Every structure is written in structure tokens, then in C-alpha cells.
Amino acid sequence: MTGYQEKQGILHVENVPLPKIAQMAGTPCYVYSASSIRSQFSALKAALEKALPENRAPLLCYACKANSNIAILRLLQTLGSGLEIVSEGELFRGLEAGFRGEHIISTSFGKNPQEIQACLEAEILQFNIEAWIELEQVNQFAAMAGKTADVLFRLNPDISGGGHSKISTGRKEHKFGNSEAKIIEMYRRAAGMRHVRPVGISVHIGSQVTTVESFRPAYEALANLVKKLRSEKLPVERLDIGGGFPIAYEKKNALLDLDAFAQWVADIILPLNVDIQLEPGRYLVGNAGILLTETLYVKETDDRKFLVLDAAMNDLIRPALYEANHGIRPVVTHADRPAQKYDVVGPICESGDIFASQREMTEMRKGDLIAIESAGAYGFSMASNYNSRPFPAEVLVDGDHVAVIRKRQSLQDLIRGETIPEWLR
């Protein structure tokens, strides 16, 4: 994980020791390294720029479902990123963070009328369409607003991608995208509508796509479809080639060869003479974040030791939902302590509230701080209040700068908006 290193036995994020952050923000809390996000953004951009001509640089639209804190969005906006959104809430966050509509694309599934209207009002760059009704509604609301909206259609290439069944999106049985035949039909129909302008196609086969060869057939399917559409004189000027770029959660994880990936984009997409867009999420922020947590105690049963943390599955659902393996390391190294095997768990009343099973680490004691690694993507953004646990704080570190970018929820925050009806008072 770039941005994190041990200095004199203490884990630091950039120049700041993590115990200092625990003192300042409490635990559990999410901690993010700004320089790590910058370097991931530059690495992806540089690989693409190396393979593509200067005037054909793709628009990188950060998929903010990965981490939608407005400070993180602002950071990416200052780097020149665009934004991919999937809800009215994400649009709101993006605008608050300073993104202009012309750099925002909506890829939401099941667009609702209010969201469509908000996107039209913000004059976003495009709607990626999932279904007929979405197309009709965008046309209808654009007509009411006296506007014309650019639309792309999401292809379902029937290709398996994604590191887990729950984050694979490109197979026929998944709800996402449409067949080639259906897209051609939608495209024809859109071409006859007055308030939408069909401009292209999109594809996103899944997340954490470690089988890197999966991208190639998906892009080839896009290229085939472009040719078919053009043969009917239907204009294709933009291709959104999705996200899904993996990060290493474990050392053994295969990683995408960015240069090879960029070369495929150059070989397959570039000759189509279209504007290219990408939607990276996890890749930009995943390894920039940790979940900082404190050991509540160690519980020993007849056959195992449970390391009980003050963070739980409501703070980080990935192990429970995706069977994800996150690195778990002590913040302070105690070379004098023996190794132990722990089931690392949180305080929630679910057996599924487990971060790791039989994980070997140095002996931990009450009060010891622990970093759960690679938690910058789909960490806080998937957190819940289950068991009435307040959302943790979020902290951004940039060199020597440290800021709480979201304060911990209070108990009052937990019941905000709830009322006891009059007849029960």
C-alpha cells in the first residue's frame, strides 16, 4: 500500500503516525492517503497516455460509489478527473465537491424520474441507458426541460469478469446491459427521438477483474457493435469502456498490466475514432485507505482465540459480503511478542461479523491498534448503522496535513428523522 510505511516500529500514513490519528479522531475510523490517490490516478493516466496519441487522451470518470466523501471527490476533481455517478445522491455529492455537469456521467441502473430531472438540470455529459423505459423517460423529461440529452447504451457482452460472483456484471444472467440486437433496436429508436442524441455504447463487466484477458473480448464486442451501428449510418462518437481495474488485497492477487491494458485500448478502441471514457473506482482509492481499529480484548474458547476489534461488519462489509481477505496488521510492532492465530471479529451479533479466520499475527492485547488494509474502496461507502453503531469518522492525510473529513456520528445522529407516533406516546 503506497502512502503507508513503518517508521521506528510505528505504522505511519504519509508523515503522520497512526496512533496520533486514533487519538485525534477515535476508533474505528477510516484513514486515507491523498498522495496514494494521486499516484494511482497518475499511473493510470500515464499508462494510457503512453499508448494513445496526445489528442486522444481518455476521460477518466471516477466511479464514486467506491468512496464518495466530498473531500476525496474534490481531490480527484483537482487532478482533472470526471465523475461517474449512480444516484441523485452521488450527483449531489459531485456537484458539492466542485464537479461541473459536463464532466459527470450517469450509469445508474433503474434511474428514477427525480434523478433524471436532477441530472438534466445539472447538464451532465451523458446518460448510460439500461432499459427502454429509461430512454423514454430521459427523452420525456429532456423535452419538458427544453434540452437534448446525450445517451449511451450499455452492452452486456456475456463475458465473465469480476473477482467474486457478487461483483461480476457482464454475463447474460446479470441485470446489467443489453444484447447487441437490443442495443441496435434502442439506438434506432433513439435516433428518431427529438430530445435524446444517441452517441455511443458502454460496457462494464465487473470489479476487481484480475483475469485481465476478460477486458479484451468485451472491447472486441464493443468494436463489433460500433461497426454494425455505423453500417446503418447510426453515429457512434463515444465509448465508455468501464472500470473494474484491480488492486492487490493479498500479495498473491494478480494485477492488471496497465501497459498491456492501454495497448488493447490503442489496438481495439482507438481505430474506431471515438472519444474514450473509463470509470475506475477501486483502483484509485482502494489501497489509499485503511480502517483503523482498536483491540477490545482477546476471547479464548476451547479451540480458538478471538481477537475482538471495535470495528465490525457494519463499518467494512467486504469480508462478509464478498469473502474478501484484507491485510490486518498491528500499528505498533512488538518484536518481543509471540505469534498467535486469531479469528479477527467485530462486536456485532452475527457469526458473519468476521474479518479473518485463523489469521497469524503477533500477540495482540487490549488497547492495541490495528490497521485493516485496502479499505479505501467500498469501505465507508457501504457502511451501515446495523446494531445501531454510529458511522466511523473519516480522516484524510496529505503529507503533514491531517483533517477529519467526516466526523463520527453521534447517538443523536442515529435517531435523527425518527419519530414515535402520537398514539404511542
Ligand SMILES: Cc1ncc(COP(=O)(O)O)c(C=O)c1O
Ligand atoms: C458501471 C460501473 N462503472 C464502474 C464501476 C467501478 O468499478 P471498480 O471500482 O471496480 O473500478 C462500477 C462498480 O460497480 C460500475 O458498476
